[in-house]
Amino acid sequence: MSAFREHLRQIRSRVGFLEDTDLALIGAIEKGLPLSPRPYAEVAAGLGISEQEVLRRLAALRNRGVIKRLGVVVRHRELGYRANAMVVWDVPDDTVGELGRCFSGYDFVTLCYRRPRQLPQWPYNLFCMIHGKTRDEVQARIAQLVQECGLESVQHQVLFSRRRFKQCGARYHGVTTCPALADAREADYAT
Numbered sequence: 001m002s003a004f005r006e007h008l009r010q011i012r013s014r015v016g017f018l019e020d021t022d023l024a025l026i027g028a029i030e031k032g033l034p035l036s037p038r039p040y041a042e043v044a045a046g047l048g049i050s051e052q053e054v055l056r057r058l059a060a061l062r063n064r065g066v067i068k069r070l071g072v073v074v075r076h077r078e079l080g081y082r083a084n085a086m087v088v089w090d091v092p093d094d095t096v097g098e099l100g101r102c103f104s105g106y107d108f109v110t111l112c113y114r115r116p117r118q119l120p121q122w123p124y125n126l127f128c129m130i131h132g133k134t135r136d137e138v139q140a141r142i143a144q145l146v147q148e149c150g151l152e153s154v155q156h157q158v159l160f161s162r163r164r165f166k167q168c169g170a171r172y173h174g175v176t177t178c179p180a181l182a183d184a185r186e187a188d189y190a191t
Helices: 003-015 020-030 039-047 051-063 093-104 135-148 179-188
Strands: 083-090 109-114 126-132 155-160
Touching: 020 039, 020 051, 039 051, 083 135, 093 109, 093 126, 093 135, 126 135, 135 155
Parallel strands: none
Antiparallel strands: 083 126, 083 155, 109 126
């Protein structure tokens, strides 16, 4: 049995049977949703099913753990945002939720999450990503967060991006066997 077939067997044993339509839907969302007012309607048209059926199947795939989440990958540089910084904060653990809610009120904070500290080298437990067209703009936004969220006495570091790696959405490697992707997937697993 090829490595690809074995991988597919393991996935199917974990999540159960996947109908051909589910596999084709996974293949379609792997490529990225179309930029349109009704992206699921466009995906549905490509699969020959209704928009409601796409939404129902995505919910079922999510409930079964086949798909963990759906999200957006924004390519900031193409939009003119060339200064990007991860800001790491050392905040009291009991204030992380409150500060996360404060950060989420700012449209320039695109990611915000908690991570465990790695003491003694890494004391930071709250992370947020800020994008701007210039470093000065990013620094001004950080100063705004500090002032408006009451972080004047909180230790933090600003980690500006130096390069961008390939940005892409989730790949459900080995699950997708729709005809358009099957050959590529099997080739990926060739030994």
